[in-house]
Amino acid sequence: MTVETNKKYKSGFVTMWGRPNVGKSTLLNTLVGEKVAIVTPRPQTTRNRISGICETEEGQIVFLDTPGILKPKQKLDEYLVKSARSCLRDADVVLFVVDGATHPHSDDKRAAKLIHNVNKDILLVINKVDIADIPNLEARIEEYKRLGDFKGGVAVSAITHINIPILINKILELLPENPAYYPEGTVTDQQEKLTIAELIREQVLLFVRQEIPHGVAVVIKEFTPRSDELVYVAATIYVEKPTHKLIIVGERGRMLKEIGMKSREGIQKLLGMKVYLDLWVKISKNWRKDEAALKRFGYK
Numbered sequence: 001m002t003v004e005t006n007k008k009y010k011s012g013f014v015t016m017w018g019r020p021n022v023g024k025s026t027l028l029n030t031l032v033g034e035k036v037a038i039v040t041p042r043p044q045t046t047r048n049r050i051s052g053i054c055e056t057e058e059g060q061i062v063f064l065d066t067p068g069i070l071k072p073k074q075k076l077d078e079y080l081v082k083s084a085r086s087c088l089r090d091a092d093v094v095l096f097v098v099d100g101a102t103h104p105h106s107d108d109k110r111a112a113k114l115i116h117n118v119n120k121d122i123l124l125v126i127n128k129v130d131i132a133d134i135p136n137l138e139a140r141i142e143e144y145k146r147l148g149d150f151k152g153g154v155a156v157s158a159i160t161h162i163n164i165p166i167l168i169n170k171i172l173e174l175l176p177e178n179p180a181y182y183p184e185g186t187v188t189d190q191q192e193k194l195t196i197a198e199l200i201r202e203q204v205l206l207f208v209r210q211e212i213p214h215g216v217a218v219v220i221k222e223f224t225p226r227s228d229e230l231v232y233v234a235a236t237i238y239v240e241k242p243t244h245k246l247i248i249v250g251e252r253g254r255m256l257k258e259i260g261m262k263s264r265e266g267i268q269k270l271l272g273m274k275v276y277l278d279l280w281v282k283i284s285k286n287w288r289k290d291e292a293a294l295k296r297f298g299y300k
Contacts, residue, residue, distance in 0.1 A: 010059035012092035012175035016066055017115060019107035022099040023127045027158035028052045028065045031168065034187045053186050059172050060180040064090065093121045093174045098144050100126040100137060100155060112147035121174045124153035125167065130160045192271070193220040194298070199266040200235055200279070203259045208247055215240040215288060216248075217297040222278075231271060234278040238287060238297065245281050256281065 016024040032052035054061040088094065094115060098108055115122060126141055141153060154170060156163045188195075197218040204216050222234035239245050249256045256279055264277045287293035 008177040009179065010172055010175040011061070011178040011180050013062045013064060013090045014093045014095060014171055015064045015088055015091035016097055017094050017111060018097035019105060019111050022097050023158050024097050025065055027097060027125070027127060027156070028063050030158045030161060030164060031063060032187055052188050053182055054168065055184065056168065056172070059175060060182065061168070061171055061175065062181055088115065088118055088120065091120055092176060093123060093171055094118065095123050095125045096148065096150065097125045097127055099128050100140055101128045101131050103140070104143050104147060108144070109147060116148065121151045122148060123170060123174070124150040126153060126155040127158055129155045129162055130157035193223055195270060196220055196233060196267050197235065199270065200237065200259070200263045203262045203266070204237060204248060207255060207259050215244060217287060219297055226276070230274045230276060232276045233267065236280045236282055238282055238284045240284065240286055240288070242283060245283055248281050
């Protein structure tokens with residue numbers, strides 16, 4: 001005897017929203033099941049709108065990762081906030097992601113204010129509960145609930161996957177009935193060149209740590225297949241100061257060599273083929289404040 005189900009297939013767009021460093025990109029990678037966004041301990045690692053696609057039997061969820069919301073101090077910050085806000089227009093659901101290990105921050109309040117009058121279903125996602133003070137977690141959740149009008153909340157850990165299936169089910173409940181937007185098996189709609197540039201920038205941030213917080217941009221200058229098994233990639237790492245260039249290059253070029261080796265590993269995994277990677281470091285003074293430079297580097 002066959003039992004028919006009345007469940008309808010759902011699909012839609014879900015914007016990840018919140019201040020810097022609450023774990024949005026790590027959460028995106030966990031929800032998608034593959035690495036589609038770079039992750040570093042540095043705030044504001046994400047600079048571009050990144051789509052990651054989660055498939056279940058019940059539906060397809062297209063996640064839009066956004067730069068962290070903060071008070072803009074320069075042209076790049078203004079671009080990041082505009083980029084994040086543009087993702088709200090396309091969203092069926094907004095995930096307001098917060099750090100359960102800390103009390104609400106001024107930037108959490110700023111992020112909450114920006115979506116106060118958005119006519120979207122908003123889910124509160126309390127991340128990092130694997131490191132939060134668990135006995136006081138309920139009180140912490142109540143603090144965050146007071147920041148807005150939410151359609152519910154889920155306490156999760158992007159690292160240990162606590163309550164991730166519950167979060168996916170809650171999102172699907174709020175999505176409209178639609179056919180899939182992307183073919184089965186698609187995990188991201190990012191162009192390869194952007195993904196490669198981001199993989200290189202990730203390694204720069206991981207290697208230099210505190211020395212160069214955000215003054216790094218990466219531009220792919222050439223992407224040329226040399227055979228069925230090899231592709232040539234030339235990339236330029238732009239920094240704002242001569243001292244920053246010295247740090248990235250390192251003594252006798254050792255730091256740049258390490259960055260190149262780790263970047264190549266990630267690119268080869270992405271492309272499924274061997275990569276010859278040429279890296280160059282150039283200075284573009286105060287590029288984060290220069291609108292023309294921002295456009296040249298792809299922040300449009």
